[in-house]
Amino acid sequence: AQSVAQPEDQVNVAEGNPLTVKCTYSVSGNPYLFWYVQYPNRGLQFLLKYITGDNLVKGSYGFEAEFNKSQTSFHLKKPSALVSDSALYFCAVRDPANLGGYQKVTFGTGTKLQVIP
Amino acid sequence: EAGVVQSPRYKIIEKKQPVAFWCNPISGHNTLYWYLQNLGQGPELLIRYENEEAVDDSQLPKDRFSAERLKGVDSTLKIQPAELGDSAVYLCASSLVYSTSTDTQYFGPGTRLTVL
Numbered sequence: 060a061q062s063v064a065q066p067e068d069q070v071n072v073a074e075g076n077p078l079t080v081k082c083t084y085s086v087s088g089n090p091y092l093f094w095y096v097q098y099p100n101r102g103l104q105f106l107l108k109y110i111t112g113d114n115l116v117k118g119s120y121g122f123e124a125e126f127n128k129s130q131t132s133f134h135l136k137k138p139s140a141l142v143s144d145s146a147l148y149f150c151a152v153r154d155p156a157n158l159g160g161y162q163k164v165t166f167g168t169g170t171k172l173q174v175i176p
Numbered sequence: 177e178a179g180v181v182q183s184p185r186y187k188i189i190e191k192k193q194p195v196a197f198w199c200n201p202i203s204g205h206n207t208l209y210w211y212l213q214n215l216g217q218g219p220e221l222l223i224r225y226e227n228e229e230a231v232d233d234s235q236l237p238k239d240r241f242s243a244e245r246l247k248g249v250d251s252t253l254k255i256q257p258a259e260l261g262d263s264a265v266y267l268c269a270s271s272l273v274y275s276t277s278t279d280t281q282y283f284g285p286g287t288r289l290t291v292l
Contacts, residue, residue: 093280102180102267102283103219149218163232164281166218 061086061154065167072140073175080135080170082150092133093151093164094124103149109133120144140174147171178202180284182268188290194256197287201249201270208245209281210253211267219267225251255289263291 062085072078084090091110095103107118114126124135135148150167181200189195201208207226211219222241224232227248236243240259245251255262265288269281 095283100285100288102182102285103269103281105280105282108280151218163221163224166220168216168218 061090061152061165063150063152063165063167065148065150065170067170068168069171069173071173071175074142075139078137078140078144078172078174080148080150080172082133082135082167083131084133084150084152085131086152086154088154090133091153091155092124092126093153094118094122094133094135095149095151095166097147097149097169099146106135106148140172142174142176145172145174180268180270180282182266182284182287184287185285186288186290188292189258191260191291192257194254195258195289196255197253197266197268197289199251199253199268199284201251201268202282205270205272205282206248207271207273207279208251209267209269209271210243210251211269211283213265213267213286215264222253222266258289258291260291263289265289 064083066081093108094106096106097103106122107116109116109126117123122137124133126133147169149169151164153164183198209224210222212222213219223236223243225245228245241255243253265286267286268284271279271281
């Protein structure tokens, strides 16, 4: 069964500093990986995805994520955090090799990012 | 381009009452999803439609939950009767085509249900 783990419930970072939000996954094949952001009282917004190719994926709002197959990780990063980046971040995985499971997308439990002015 | 539209945004009901949520996906998106999101948790899939066909409803509590997507466009999720534990945010999402790698899901703002 596929799964995704976000080991940190909350990450605090000072404005202007680099930020990292961690995600690890478990699938039987090569994963499709996603990051979404959720602002208060809003739905999830797509940030970026990894399907294949370059391990460094660039997304919206200056975010990027690095796929590391050996460590089964897909950490979200940004070189310089903004106060407006404060939100809830969700990592998600889909296993395209899971032919019998409708290839559903499994979401992590979320990491709250707090950027301190 | 308009995003996924959901209504109502908030709903407060007494337990044992019925409730319905409505979703209109992004125009042209064949696949529609209903998710349940409890506080502090990630979304959990309830049901997925491809056009008007429910192709994955394994997580839908069928004794009280029902959904429909007539004409393969907008969709309604119903709970009857509601229980206290149903208090959560119900998210609707849509994607263009499920079977390809380009199936990024786009989410609506959700309906926050409170059952008293």
